[in-house]
Amino acid sequence: MGFPKKLIVAAYNYTQISEMYGEDIGEMKLGGVDGRLLSILSQVLQFRYELVSSPDRIWGNHLKNGNWTGLIGMVSRGEADLAIGFLSLTEDRLTAVDFTVPYSVNEICFATHIPRAIPQPHAFLHSFKWDLWLSILTIWIILPFIFYLQSRKKSPYLEMLFQLYRNIIRQHMTNNTAVNRFLLGIWLYFSLIISTSYTAGLASLQTLKYTEIPVKNFEELSWAVTEGKYRAVATQSLVEYLLRSDKEFIVRLGQAIDENKWFPPLGHSLDEEYFDGKTAVIDVKLVFGLRFGMPPWSTKYISENILDSVGVGIAVRKDFCCKDALDALIVRINRAGFYKKYMNDEMYKTWLKLSKVKPETSKQITLNNIFGALVFLVCGQILSVSILVLEILQILHKRSMISR
Secondary structure, X not given: OOOXXXXXXXXXXXXXXXXXXXXXXXXXXXXXXXXXXXXXXXXXXXXXXXXXXOOOOOOOOEOOOOOEOHHHHHHHOOOOOEEEOOOEOOHHHHOOOEEOOOOEEEEEEEEEOOOOEOXXXXXXXXXXOHHHHHHHHHHHHHHHHHHHHHOOOOOOHHHHHHHHHHHHOOOOOOOOOOOOHHHHHHHHHHHHHHHHHHHHHHHHHHOOOOEOOOOOOHHHHHHHHHOOOOEEEOOHHHHHHHHOOOOHHHHHHHHHHHHHOOOOOXXXXXXXXXXXXXXXXXXEHHHHHHHHOOOOOOOOEEOOOOOEEEEEOOEEOOOOOOHHHHHHHHHHHHHHOHHHHHHHHHHHHHHHHHHOOOOOOOOOOOHXXXXXXXXXXXXXXXXXXXXXXXXXXXXXXXHHHHHO
């Protein structure tokens, strides 16, 4: 028995992944990766195909009454011979339809917004770690006491303290006659290294972009959703998969999505409204890559944490005559690297679109970057002026007392 001359193929018209477009009047073809795969299958096996799409525009969910929706339902009811569109090969679906050999893998992960920049008003303290700051403070407090003990001409401790501080801020000492030359030389070298290192470190830190720490894996996402900091959206079939997991935090995540009905409208799960900074979209990694590009050039944060990997195949009717012929050709296509090439081509198209967006090439230092340092500076100036006023008042008071 030869291969059928015409087949009815159910395809999921997924935005930015597989697009329906017409070339000749009355002829519709499937674009994207699956479209190119279907095209080479039809050319080699010499069959024509008619494209149909499920009314509900979903891959396929198993209803409580035993029926199936979406593409799987169309194939199981005999409304289509084949179904193509990143269909995951699961045990549940195998009860309704058959699948060809896998030609790709669906990796379940999640995507969120790109971590946003956050202001760092205390960045001037980040040049050194806390233990180094503590060491510098300890040396600065103890060394004047040593100078005081070893010097013949005793100078007040506070005066020596401020004299050493002048070195740190690169000012010369006004009184160093009572200081041991050897210890003074060590301190001068120490203060030079500290001040130059701090200046260089601060300048480097001001060029960095501080960003939010994203939710990195499903366990963190589950806790964030439980605590009300995040919401997660997913298709109903993915939620059913989450609920069947043997991991408690995954089940808890699925229950939260189901209870709150966080199901995106059909065909709109990747809309911008779901990347508002408080939402994670659970889907297939290839879907994210074809829409947003793959890291590090993607326009969204795509988690590297993979929940599960499921084979992708073409769904066929249980009574389809020529599944073996499809399997043999798909194996040849994969071994020749054609499907991988098709995927890379689509990724390249996405990259070209994203590359037209002008990247941020420079970062200016803003008031937020130095706000904390400015506060300390203003407080220091106010304190200095206050002390100056008090000293003037003290001198005037002494003069008035003498004149009496």
